[in-house]
Structures are given as structure tokens and as C-alpha cells.
Amino acid sequence: MTPEEFRRYGKQVIDWIADYQEKVEAHPVRSQVGPGDVLAALPAHPPEAGEGFAGVLADLDEVIMPGITHWQHPGFYAYFPANASGPSILGELLSAGLGVQGMLWATSPACTELETRVTGWLAELLDLPAELRGNGVIQDSASSACMVAIRAALHRADPAAAREGITGRHTLYVSSQTHSSLEKGARVTGIGAGNVRVVDVDPGTLAMDPAHLDELITADVAAGAVPVLVCATIGTTSTTAIDPVGAIGEVCRRHGVWLHVDAAYAGVAAVCPELRWINDGLAGHADSYATNPHKWLLTNFDCTVLWVADREAVTAALSILPEYLRNRATASGEVVDYSDWQIPLGRRFRALKLWAVIRWYGAEGLREHIRTGVRLADDLAGWIAADPAFEVLPHHPFGLVCFRPRWEGLPDEDADAATLDLMERLNASGDLYLTHTRVGGRVVLRMAIGAPATTGRHVRAAWQKISEAVARA
């Protein structure tokens, strides 16, 4: 494709995306295709001759779009949002156009140094503790950030493991509310899912119990295990529960265990001074901390930022330097090679999109976006609480509201089935898309607000649809 052709088709694609942004609401939010429908509509064999670009755009509309579940739709409440803002899309486009691979400082110094700068900016915007601020790195996901944290923690707890592998029993500590990536991380790192200890939570707040954590670690140490890492969460996936990071950190310090703080969804809320209390306890305690601008902070997936208090722990755990990667800049020790801070070797220039987002919106714009989500969620929670047919769970000032119809008179099991049926009917309507979780064994609905397209009108309409569906049931 020549530069002139790229200009022509590129502008068509820009217009296609702008049109999509304008008309996203016209699509059913959840795709209505069945398994295999899209596959069957795609040719079984690749073309022998090149086809040009018009066919791609035509098939995008005819074949791909029916199979899209629209994460940018104002009625998308199913998962935490994946904000794809204009400046972020353009940052991603610039990254693709430059086509650099930033595994080493030397392979494009700006790719590394812009990342150092913008992760520092974000740390300042979130008012993270000083020991984390200078040590940020972009990962593809919070799952990968926790893998890096586990690997670094393992290295600190048992430096011989890099060479000898896992020998003996190593343990991780989570709660029942911790993200499943910790269990996956335990499997992948060879620690084993059976060595993930599940700390009790308060049945009301669903927050981890530091005293029980202390007991579990003490017992494990007495039994000869090596405690590696505790994962505390600020804003759990299921209900946005918040673990008491300071108290957990004290337990970690006492036992010399790495504290990883997973604030994947909620951490970015700290751009607002009035929400900065969510950082309480981080200072002096957190060995690593991760949050995802790619959820609620207007930055396209993928963009998780991981900060670590001790960068040497990470690079000692992950650095490998074969001959073909050796270079003078690396040898000088004056530069950062971010491939030593992640599992894969190669890396995209993801800092561009975070840079574009922070500059376009500024601190003020980012705060306004978070505050809008918080306000809409508060409004929704108020309406649900005022309706006697519903129960709303106490919630934190983020974008997620968890609730359920009371289904008065129905046994619990039937009520749960009725809630799931209701959800399926609502989701099939194409107007809104919810998911569910379980709290205390009971099914509750999750409505996560935060797509930039979502306004008060949409949330009000969604609530009317939900409440009417229950009234009719």
C-alpha cells in the first residue's frame, strides 16, 4: 500500500470510526449472532490475489459488525468499561504508524523515555507514594502485572528459584474476592493453585481480614512454607470491595512478604482528590501497585500501569541478555530496558496513547469523567434503593452498582434463577447489557457505568427497562 493509498483509505477508516461513534447507539449493545454465524460468513480460504481495501470495509459492515458486542455503547454495563477515547485511538494509530518495537532503550529511546515520563505523570495525578512514582511500566493487563509481581516477589523470597525452579512449598494470599488472575498466576508460575491461601472476608464489606491473613501466614511459616506475595485489592471485580491495605501491609511487613495491590478498575479514581482515600495505606507498604487506564481512564485497551517500589527486584527476576541484544546503552547502565520489566520480550509504543489522553483531557478532564461515572452510579443506586421491589448492595463511590430484584415469596434458588432469566431477557433486548455475580451465595446483577457515551438519560432508561421488566414478571 503506497503512502497515497494509505492517505485515501486511512481517511475512509477515520470517517468510518467517527460515524460509528455517532451511531453506536443504533446497534444492539450485545451481539445477536449465534455460535459459528460469523465464521460461516467468512470465506473458508484466503484470497490468492490481493483484493484492495473496499472489500474489507464492506465486510466490516456486513459480516463483522453483527458479531460485535459494543463496549462503547451507552448501554454497555456488563463489564468494567474499556474507554476508547478519540485521543487514545489516535495515540494507538500513531504507535502503529511509527511501527517501532521498544524492547530495549536502544531500539527507540523515545518509546522508553515517554513511558517513564507518562507513568510518572499518572503517578502524580493519582498521588501515589513517592517510592512507587519513578518506577512505572506499561503492561498489557492487570493479569500480566500480577505475574510480574509474583515473579519478582518469588525472587525476593527465594533467589535460588530463578535457577533451581520452585522447590518446596511457596504460598500466595488472596481473598475470595480477588481477581482470578491470581489463581492463574499461581498456576503459571509453578506455585500451584492449591498454594493460594484464601483469606476470610468481612461478610458485609467483603474486605480481607488482616488478622486471618496473619494467622494463615504464621501457620504456613510454621509448616515450612515460604510465603511469597499477598494481593490486596482496591475495587474488586465482583463488587468493588476495598481491602484494608494499611493493615494488610503491616502484616506483610512483619512477615517480610511482598504486598501487591491490584487496583485495576478503581485505582484511576484517585485522580479526584475527594477519592484519594482509596490510596490509604499504600505508602510504605505496597511493593507493587497496578491500575488500568484502559478501563475507566479513557485509554484504549491495552494499557495497565504497574509501579514497583524496588525496580531491582523486578529486573533481577526477569532480565536476560543474549548476545544479540547486547548494546552500549544497556551496558552503560544509564538506561531502562523495559523488556526486563515484563514477561514478553517485544513491546509496542503504548505510552503514546496515555500521553495523548493526559494532554487532551488534562487533570481536570480526567476528574470530570470519573465524577460523571460516580454521579450516574449514585443516581442509579438511589433509584434502586427507593424501589421496594429491589435490593441494592452498599457500594463504593465508583461506577458499579450491584442489586437484585427481591422476588418476594420465592425461595432463594428460584429467585436467583428468576434474576438470571431477567438478565438474559434484558441482554437479549439489545438496549442494555448486564452481568451477574454472587454475593453471599446469592445472584446479584452488576451494572457498571463508565463508557464516555453513557449519560443520565441512558441510565434512567436502563433503570426503567429493568424495573418495568420486574414489575411485569
Add this chain to the structure above:
Amino acid sequence: MTPEEFRRYGKQVIDWIADYQEKVEAHPVRSQVGPGDVLAALPAHPPEAGEGFAGVLADLDEVIMPGITHWQHPGFYAYFPANASGPSILGELLSAGLGVQGMLWATSPACTELETRVTGWLAELLDLPAELRGNGVIQDSASSACMVAIRAALHRADPAAAREGITGRHTLYVSSQTHSSLEKGARVTGIGAGNVRVVDVDPGTLAMDPAHLDELITADVAAGAVPVLVCATIGTTSTTAIDPVGAIGEVCRRHGVWLHVDAAYAGVAAVCPELRWINDGLAGHADSYATNPHKWLLTNFDCTVLWVADREAVTAALSILPEYLRNRATASGEVVDYSDWQIPLGRRFRALKLWAVIRWYGAEGLREHIRTGVRLADDLAGWIAADPAFEVLPHHPFGLVCFRPRWEGLPDEDADAATLDLMERLNASGDLYLTHTRVGGRVVLRMAIGAPATTGRHVRAAWQKISEAVARA
């Protein structure tokens, strides 16, 4: 950013990229900044108010570009290429604009089913064995593909490890030429770098010795270790050496060990029927196979395709289903959830770019691109071989040429230092960018051809510059 603003700035960015493509040659290929230069030119603090987009584009030119090492420059020969073609950039743009996250089939069915289709197309274009064809998945990198393979192989060798973690000694088998990601994978998976056995290579071809592999596995089994995985390589990073996959596969079959084939760079060359012999031995032997369209096949980084013979081995090793991810499509068993085929949970819609590339170029265009690289490398190797001041290493019909000045009369160590000095001078010129490796202990230069911008004129000019620099030295 409104859709109208997105249209305006988006078209500016498209023009910026097209201009960049037209003028990439005007930049020094290797960035000439020093450590900290870019960082110092970026504001220390984030903006309080939003700044608009003009400043981003201005700083892109003034601050970022001097810090870019240009992977798309016709003089970029340092690492295997990272082809950023027009259709691929537009596929990446569409992915960003749609902003869907394809962790589950249900979260955008087209994201999953297009990936199934295009990885099937690529398998057909490469003529991969039937058992691999239907089981393709896109990963971010060959490093991550090998992590998935190790985890799946571990699960097959020791199903208890998912729960109990690594107990006892597990072993991996590589050669001295295998990519460093295998050693990193051994660390990360808890197997331990010390349990990576290094199989001998033929000193001439640098290909793995299957008889020595057999000896090592036999000895390890006798010593009570559990052999997990052998990694064979088609086109090593250092010199594009090719391991005898069939003979290695026979050893693996005899011992029941997983065979992973890393064809990250060279695998895509099999789009050309005359190069399809590189697949010899895959059929019936390879449990997993990975190649990177994001290197030499005109697809932006990141896009590694991993195929596995037994998808159940992968999903059994990696699948985790918390309540908030449960859904009817997953429960039906009729769909693929690709998050169960990778380490992270979330995933971008990367199939769009591979789809756009295959449709734009067609099989014919992809073959022409590979053949151009092969021809240019052959020409270069011929010129070097004809120059008595140089020695060229025997090379495979891909894009990499390894060579060194003879430096007649210099002791080996001084000659190696002279070669490295020569490389630094050439790289500092801004006209071309090379890297080095070591073969038989001696420094050799690596010149990897394959950027779409590179033509015969560029390779000829690079060779003149190299030969004149040696003649002057």
C-alpha cells in the same frame, strides 16, 4: 473528543503517517539522542487543563521523533524486521476504534471467530499440518506463545502441577541457539533456568543434535526428572539456523515429550512453495508451532500466531471461570473463549490487522514480499563472498546475512573488537543499523533485510558503506 474533532485530528494523523512513510529515509535510522534527552524535553508534570491535539502533533515532531529508531527505515537491518504495512496499520486503527475486548466469545463474537478464520487462512497459506490448522490463536509475542506451550506441556506431563505447583525436577530442552525467551519461560513457570538442558549443535549448521537430545532426556528420566518440553527452532534469532524437526520429533515421541517449534521469524517464509521445506518434520510431531506475522509478514507488532495440536491441553492448563465471567455461550461448550488460550485475561481485536493484510496482499503479494527479501539477502551474500576482506557465513534463504571483516593479521580478540567498533561507527552514521552476534565465539555482524521500504538500491549502498569503512580502517 467529539466525533467531528476525531474526524479532523484523525485525518491529520493519517497525513502525518503517510508523510512519515514518504520521508522515513530522511531520518537517521538509529536515534542519535543520549540517555535522558527525551525525558528532559518532556514536561515534568502533567497538564492541569486539557491542551487540545495540536501540541501532541507538534511535540511528536520536535521531542519524540529525534528519539525514534526507525524500524520502517530502508536502512534498518539491526533486528528482524517489524513490518508495519498500510493495511495492517488500518486494521489496528479499526481495532482501536471499535474498542472491544475479546476475552470471551460473548464479549464480541466476531473478535473470536475472525481470529479462528484468519489463523486458519494463515495455516493454509503456510501449508501447516492438518492437526494444527484449526487450532490457531493470536498472542502478543513468541515469548508468550512459548510460555503457553510450556504451561500446556507441563500440564500434560504432570497434571497435578496446576494445583500442587512444581514438585520435583522438571526439564526443558533447547540448544545454545534457542531464543532467550525459553530461559525466561523456565524462570517464570517455576521450572528454573538450571533445568533447561542445552543440547549440542552441529558446529557448522548450528542445528540441534537429536542424538544428544535423546541422551539428555534418557539421563534425566533415569535421574528421576520429568522432561516437559523440547523447543526446536526454524530460523534462530542469532543466525537463522534450522533444527531437524522431524528427527527431534521422533525423540520427543519416543519419550512422550511435548515438541514446541519456534518459527518466530522464518516460519512465514513458507507462504512461498519453494520454501515450504522448512515445514519438514512438523506433521505428526509438533505439539505447538508459533510464527510471527509481525516480523516479516507485513503485520504490525503485535501478532504472533500459535497453533496447537491438542487444544484441550492448553485450555485444561489455563482455563479459570469465576462467576462474573460465566455466561450461556461459554456454558454451551459451542464457543471458543480465547482467554483460556493465553496468560492474560483481556485481549485486543488483533485479527482485524491480519485479515486486512491477507486480503490486501493476497497469497501472491505475501509471496512477492518474502521473495524480495530473500533475493536482496542473496545478492548481499554474493557481494560479501566476492570480497576477500570479508567472510560470509553460510546462510538460509531468508533475509538475514551474517558476516565479518577478516581483519587479516589481527588476533581474534582484536579482530572482534575491530568488528564491534566498525559496527558502532556505521550505526552512528544514521544510514544503516546493524547488530552483532557470536558464532563459535567470534563476533559476526547481522544484517537482516525485510523492511518493505528496503530495495536493491539501499542494500547496495549499505554494502558499499560497509566495505569502504573496512577498506579505510
